[in-house]
Amino acid sequence: MSGTVCSSGAVTQAQRAVEQLRLEAATERIKISKAATELMLYCQENCRQDPLLSGVPASANPFKDKKTCILL
Amino acid sequence: MGELEQLRQEAELLKKQIEEARKGVADTTLAELTSGIEVVGRVQMKTRRTLRGHLAKIYALHWSTDSRLMVSASQDGKLIVWDTYTTNKVNAIPLRSSWVMTCAYAPSGNFVACGGLDNMCSIYNLKTRDGNVKVSRELTAHSGYLSCCRFLNDNEIITSSGDTTCAVWDIETGTQKTVFMGHTGDCMSLAVSPDLNLFISGACDWSAKLWDLRDGNCRQTFIGHESDINAICFFPSGNAICTGSDDATCKLYDLRSDQELTSYSQESIICGITSISMSRSGRMILAGYDDFNCNIWDTLKAERIGECSSEPGHSDLIMEPLSILLFQVWTDCSLPPLLLSGVLAGHDNRVSCIGVNEDGMAAATGSWDSFLKIWN
Numbered sequence: 001m002s003g004t005v006c007s008s009g010a011v012t013q014a015q016r017a018v019e020q021l022r023l024e025a026a027t028e029r030i031k032i033s034k035a036a037t038e039l040m041l042y043c044q045e046n047c048r049q050d051p052l053l054s055g056v057p058a059s060a061n062p063f064k065d066k067k068t069c070i071l072l
Numbered sequence: 073m074g075e076l077e078q079l080r081q082e083a084e085l086l087k088k089q090i091e092e093a094r095k096g097v098a099d100t101t102l103a104e105l106t107s108g109i110e111v112v113g114r115v116q117m118k119t120r121r122t123l124r125g126h127l128a129k130i131y132a133l134h135w136s137t138d139s140r141l142m143v144s145a146s147q148d149g150k151l152i153v154w155d156t157y158t159t160n161k162v163n164a165i166p167l168r169s170s171w172v173m174t175c176a177y178a179p180s181g182n183f184v185a186c187g188g189l190d191n192m193c194s195i196y197n198l199k200t201r202d203g204n205v206k207v208s209r210e211l212t213a214h215s216g217y218l219s220c221c222r223f224l225n226d227n228e229i230i231t232s233s234g235d236t237t238c239a240v241w242d243i244e245t246g247t248q249k250t251v252f253m254g255h256t257g258d259c260m261s262l263a264v265s266p267d268l269n270l271f272i273s274g275a276c277d278w279s280a281k282l283w284d285l286r287d288g289n290c291r292q293t294f295i296g297h298e299s300d301i302n303a304i305c306f307f308p309s310g311n312a313i314c315t316g317s318d319d320a321t322c323k324l325y326d327l328r329s330d331q332e333l334t335s336y337s338q339e340s341i342i343c344g345i346t347s348i349s350m351s352r353s354g355r356m357i358l359a360g361y362d363d364f365n366c367n368i369w370d371t372l373k374a375e376r377i378g379e380c381s382s383e384p385g386h387s388d389l390i391m392e393p394l395s396i397l398l399f400q401v402w403t404d405c406s407l408p409p410l411l412l413s414g415v416l417a418g419h420d421n422r423v424s425c426i427g428v429n430e431d432g433m434a435a436a437t438g439s440w441d442s443f444l445k446i447w448n
Contacts, residue, residue: 014079021086024292027330029097035329036102040372042309046353051433053355056448062157063120063434063446
């Protein structure tokens with residue numbers, strides 16, 4: 001028997017860690033080929049709704065530069 | 073063999089099992105899959121608005137779901153709600169504690185929240201009958217600083233803390249409904265999934281965790297970073313997450329294949345990431361760094377495609393002290409110290425926070441130079 005004294009706190013913590021790892025090990029995983037392809041598809045399908053990506057025409061840009069007033 | 077040693081060995085075995093399972097589904101790489109597509113063209117965003125009024129470092133910002141209003145938090149002890157279209161300050165809320173680290177806008181637009189070294193999350197009602205913004209709740213229970221908070225709705229908010237836990241609160245009763253334990257380092261950042269069923273947290277234990285709001289469990293843990301994770305966000309579909317770390321890299325993790333897909337880094341970039349956000353299609357990652365910049369990455373090709381950089385020259389530099397003076401008088405009827413110019417000196421604009429609004433029309437950055445900028 002080793003001389004190390006183990007507190008019940010450390011054991012409980014280690015038990016929790018193992019339980020959590022068991023849970024995570026049981027995760028269902030899908031292949032990267034499928035998962036990443038779907039991410040690419042999402043980008044493609046939404047690129048036109050992405051103003052920062054596709055650019056914003058000045059007329060549709062609520063943040064367009066404020067122009068100075070001209071007295072006519 | 074002692075029980076502790078037995079458990080430690082079992083833990084190591086399970087970790088190896090997880091590693092093997094991840095390898096088992098790694099039938100290709102993101103780089104291979106995207107080899108046939110072009111990199112996004114160089115992105116050049118311009119500052120469209122500069123929001124002036126804070127007197128000290130800005131630590132956090134959060135857009136309202138209307139994509140127009142925004143709340144910012146500064147260690148000058150104020151929360152400011154901005155109309156970003158006009159740059160008008162809709163509300164200037166003096167805080168009881170100036171050590172604020174995070175702020176959030178409720179999806180309804182009715183509340184904002186903030187917190188920091190006071191270990192509390194304070195909720196403010198913006199829509200009181202008499203028009204004065206008031207503290208409606210102070211959520212206390214965390215034993216460490218509040219690093220981040222996000223509303224689920226007007227009555228529930230999620231917080232992350234330096235005490236290594238995250239929590240969901242019932243705001244009405246001021247109590248924690250669920251506490252999420254598992255991180256072994258300070259929780260630095262959190263983000264809620266688009267479907268509101270899950271959230272992710274990034275921590276100083278170098279890991280990101282996916283939590284289920286329905287049962288309180290940690291579903292998945294993502295490793296790979298070699299230092300603290302300071303920033304985290306969801307890919308818009310909710311199937312992937314993006315992290316930013318002190319190890320000078322951002323990473324993309326896919327939730328369904330349970331692993332890192334790619335890393336965003338460059339040899340010339342050696343400083344940590346403070347903040348992260350994605351464009352509406354998920355094709356661009358905007359990351360704020362410890363130096364003065366914000367880099368934009370092509371999510372799929374893992375290449376840097378641009379940055380938000382300040383335009384040289386400030387033509388209205390002379391007007392700034394006056395506008396800040398007027399604002400200070402307006403908010404608390406005090407005259408600021410004569411050394412106002414100290415606030416403007418140096419223009420050390422370390423980007424501390426970043427956010428893309430919901431309609432994807434603009435990115436906002438907040439800086440230690442006390443200004444916020446709106447870009448597109």
